[in-house]
Amino acid sequence: MPHGPYPPELLTTAQMARADRLTIESGVAGMALMEKAAAAIAAAATAFLVKTAGRRVLVLCGPGNNGGDGYVAARMLRSQRFKVRVAALVPPESLRGDAREAASTWDGRVEDATSCDFTGVDLVIDALFGTGLARDIDGPAAVLIERLNAWRAETRQKIIAVDIPSGVDGTSGAIRGVAVQADSTVTFFRLKCGHLLLPGRLRCGAISCAHIGIRSTVLQQIAPQTFVNEPDAWGAALRLPSVEGHKYARGHAVVVSGGASHTGAARLAATAALRAGAGLVTLATPQDAVAVNAPALTSVMLRVADGPAGLSALLEDRRKNVVALGPALGVGEDCCALVEAALAPSPEPRAAVLDADVLTSFALAPERLKEAIANAPGPVVLTPHGGEFARLFHGQRWERTLSGAPISKLERTRDAAREVGAVIVFKGPDTVVAAPDGRASILPHATPWLATAGSGDVLTGIVAGLLAQGMEPFAAASCAVWMHAAAAEDFGPGLIADDIINHLPAAWRRLTATQS
Numbered sequence: 001m002p003h004g005p006y007p008p009e010l011l012t013t014a015q016m017a018r019a020d021r022l023t024i025e026s027g028v029a030g031m032a033l034m035e036k037a038a039a040a041i042a043a044a045a046t047a048f049l050v051k052t053a054g055r056r057v058l059v060l061c062g063p064g065n066n067g068g069d070g071y072v073a074a075r076m077l078r079s080q081r082f083k084v085r086v087a088a089l090v091p092p093e094s095l096r097g098d099a100r101e102a103a104s105t106w107d108g109r110v111e112d113a114t115s116c117d118f119t120g121v122d123l124v125i126d127a128l129f130g131t132g133l134a135r136d137i138d139g140p141a142a143v144l145i146e147r148l149n150a151w152r153a154e155t156r157q158k159i160i161a162v163d164i165p166s167g168v169d170g171t172s173g174a175i176r177g178v179a180v181q182a183d184s185t186v187t188f189f190r191l192k193c194g195h196l197l198l199p200g201r202l203r204c205g206a207i208s209c210a211h212i213g214i215r216s217t218v219l220q221q222i223a224p225q226t227f228v229n230e231p232d233a234w235g236a237a238l239r240l241p242s243v244e245g246h247k248y249a250r251g252h253a254v255v256v257s258g259g260a261s262h263t264g265a266a267r268l269a270a271t272a273a274l275r276a277g278a279g280l281v282t283l284a285t286p287q288d289a290v291a292v293n294a295p296a297l298t299s300v301m302l303r304v305a306d307g308p309a310g311l312s313a314l315l316e317d318r319r320k321n322v323v324a325l326g327p328a329l330g331v332g333e334d335c336c337a338l339v340e341a342a343l344a345p346s347p348e349p350r351a352a353v354l355d356a357d358v359l360t361s362f363a364l365a366p367e368r369l370k371e372a373i374a375n376a377p378g379p380v381v382l383t384p385h386g387g388e389f390a391r392l393f394h395g396q397r398w399e400r401t402l403s404g405a406p407i408s409k410l411e412r413t414r415d416a417a418r419e420v421g422a423v424i425v426f427k428g429p430d431t432v433v434a435a436p437d438g439r440a441s442i443l444p445h446a447t448p449w450l451a452t453a454g455s456g457d458v459l460t461g462i463v464a465g466l467l468a469q470g471m472e473p474f475a476a477a478s479c480a481v482w483m484h485a486a487a488a489e490d491f492g493p494g495l496i497a498d499d500i501i502n503h504l505p506a507a508w509r510r511l512t513a514t515q516s
């Protein structure tokens with residue numbers, strides 16, 4: 001699926017409405033914005049129709065300005081001699097404001113959308129609901145959307161969504177009752193969070209973003225805190241090796257190994273930390289696992305560290321500036337005690353990455369983890385998948401506010417980061433990274449081949465490797481998620497965790513190309 005690069009900021013629907021308002025207050029007519037939005041839709045439709053030699057377009061218009069865009073696009077397409085039908089959810093006379101004015105520019109027939117026929121149509125433009133969707137869709141509009149999706153599935157004809165597929169909540173990505181399955185979506189000014197969060201992203205098809213005359217200076221007032229996880233969002237924080245540098249200038253990461261029969265996960269993390277650019281990486285191993293770990297390591301160093309006392313002694317070397325633990329460490333009190341040793345106060349700053357069994361071990365004592373993080377000698381990054389997140393933060397993935405609005409993965413991650421005082425990487429197809437200060441990023445694309453054993457361990461290592469080089473923690477976590485996905489994309493199908501490590505150099509090449 002094509003993706004980005006997109007403009008860096010992601011907006012909620014309320015922030016987008018404010019961007020429209022600020023622009024209109026500054027003297028730009030709402031109709032001028034709508035004309036440009038409609039022109040972008042008409043251009044996308046024309047490109048599709050020319051490519052497929054299609055002629056017949058059906059524009060479905062809703063009761064607000066999204067419908068307004070639809071009427072204007074219909075007029076533009078008809079002027080290019082396409083055969084255009086318009087079908088509306090409400091009569092044009094009942095529209096208000098810009099939508100009413102837009103509808104008045106269409107002098108053709110307006111059918112009743114709830115009974116319209118899709119036979120013979122080459123392309124449908126979905127202008128039913130956009131960012132003004134305020135509640136679940138039900139009744140005749142829901143039946144229409146279900147009929148539309150069934151028509152698409154049966155005929156394999158295409159749907160272009162205006163701004164966002166109708167029924168997808170632009171802020172949360174939730175489906176409000178029912179939602180259009182689009183093949184492509186043309187949005188305006190900036191993507192909304194719901195374009196990238198699941199399940200919304202899966203309804204959008206290929207997303208493009210059109211400029212419609214809203215100036216980016218309005219963002220100074222809106223101050224968005226959510227970003228597309230692409231190099232534009234964090235590239236400035238990257239630390240590349242310098243000509244006069246040496247390995248200690250790139251940090252020394254420690255990764256803690258599990259016992260003799262559980263060592264592979266930590267080795268994956270340790271090797272990934274090196275590939276991510278840490279100058280040195282030491283695997284801290286219990287005595288009973290030395291014989292397994294030693295023959296399996298080359299560039300990663302090995303030191304014995306038994307239990308919390310052993311780890312504390314190892315970390316007395318102040319050059320060791322990151323510690324990562326969790327992968328295959330074993331769940332229980334021993335694990336909690338190791339974490340407390342790793343996060344114990346120290347005269348020198350030291351960052352930590354906590355993953356997997358660590359997150360499960362603290363599920364019954366989140367306050368204890370919070371306290372250890374509060375006293376830690378540096379930033380802490382937690383990397384839960386959905387199950388670990390739910391256990392540690394006792395949350396369901398989709399909950400609603402009292403008014404019925406869905407609470408998104410984005411908000412849940414942001415709340416958890418604030419609550420626990422750490423950067424949180426909430427993994428999955430739409431990985432969200434959030435910092436305690438409210439900044440957040442959403443990964444726009446990732447191959448599902450990443451869902452393979454050990455993949456998360458590799459991610460933990462990449463985060464550790466970037467932190468070792470002194471990268472700011474929110475940027476390091478976001479960059480790690482991006483590199484992990486970029487390496488996987490470079491490898492392609494058949495991916496296993498080791499391949500992600502081996503393809504990190506390709507991710508670095510892509511990254512340094514974007515930097516120059």
Ligand SMILES: NC(=O)C1=CN([C@@H]2O[C@H](COP(=O)(O)OP(=O)(O)OC[C@H]3O[C@@H](n4cnc5c(N)ncnc54)[C@H](O)[C@@H]3O)[C@@H](O)[C@H]2O)[C@@H](O)CC1
Pocket residue numbers: 020021030031033034037062063064065066067068069098128129130131132133134135136137138141162163164188212
């Ligand atoms: N001037 C502007 O503000 C611009 C707006 N634009 C377009 O306008 C859209 C936003 O317009 P609106 O704020 O009017 O919102 P929408 O057109 O998305 O929908 C709002 C209308 O739908 C109704 N509604 C909401 N949820 C419903 C549900 N579940 N079932 C039935 N009816 C429901 C509301 O009562 C309202 O009448 C954007 O998505 C974009 O397409 C663009 O033309 C750019 C300029």
Ligand SMILES: Nc1ncnc2c1ncn2[C@@H]1O[C@H](COP(=O)(O)OP(=O)(O)O)[C@@H](O)[C@H]1O
Pocket residue numbers: 356385427428429430431446447448449450451452453454455456457458459484
């Ligand atoms: N469907 C998916 N599409 C893209 N990435 C995914 C998908 N499912 C999981 N991932 C990614 O794969 C990695 C899996 O991590 P994790 O669940 O910890 O696996 P493991 O414990 O086996 O290492 C995470 O980075 C996650 O974001």
Ligand SMILES: [K+]
Pocket residue numbers: 066126127128129130161162163164165166
């Ligand atoms: K729409």
